[in-house]
Amino acid sequence: MPFSIFIADIDNFKSVNDTFGHAFGDDVICKVGELFLTYGKKDAFCARYGGEEFAMILPHDDPVSVAEEIRKAFAAFPFETAEGERHFTLSIGAAVYDRSHPTGSAFFEEADQALYAAKKNGKNQVVLSN
Secondary structure (H helix, E strand, O other), rough: OOOEEEEEEEEHHHHHHHOOOOOHHHHHHHHHHHHHHHHHOOEEEEEEEOOEEEEEEEEEHHHHHHHHHHHHHHHHOOEEEEEEOOOOOOOEHHHHHHOOOOHHHHHHHHHHHHHHHHOOOOOOOOOEEE
C-alpha cells in the first residue's frame, strides 16, 4: 500500500509571537491543527511536530494535493488583530514512500529536506522531494 508524508511549518512564526503575543501565536497554531484534522479526514495520521511544525502521514501517494489545500486554506484565513486582519502562510515539504528508503528516519528526512527547499525558495509553497 503506498503512503506519503508531509511536514508543514508556519512561516515567520517568531515574528507572529513577537508582534502579537504568544496567546495569539497559540491561536495561529490551533488553526493549523484544525486544518490538518479537517483535510486529513479519517484516513490520515496528523501530529504537531515541534513548536510550529506539523506532520501528516497519508495512505496514498499524493501528498501534494492535500498539502496544497491546507496551505491555501491557511493563507486565506483572516486572523483579527488590533492592527486589522492579518494572513499567515505555511511552507510544506512532502515525500512519497518507496522501497529506496532504508529507514523511517530516512523517509522523514526526505520530507524535511523538501520543507527546507520550500523555505529557501520563498516560503508559502509545497515542495515534493525528488
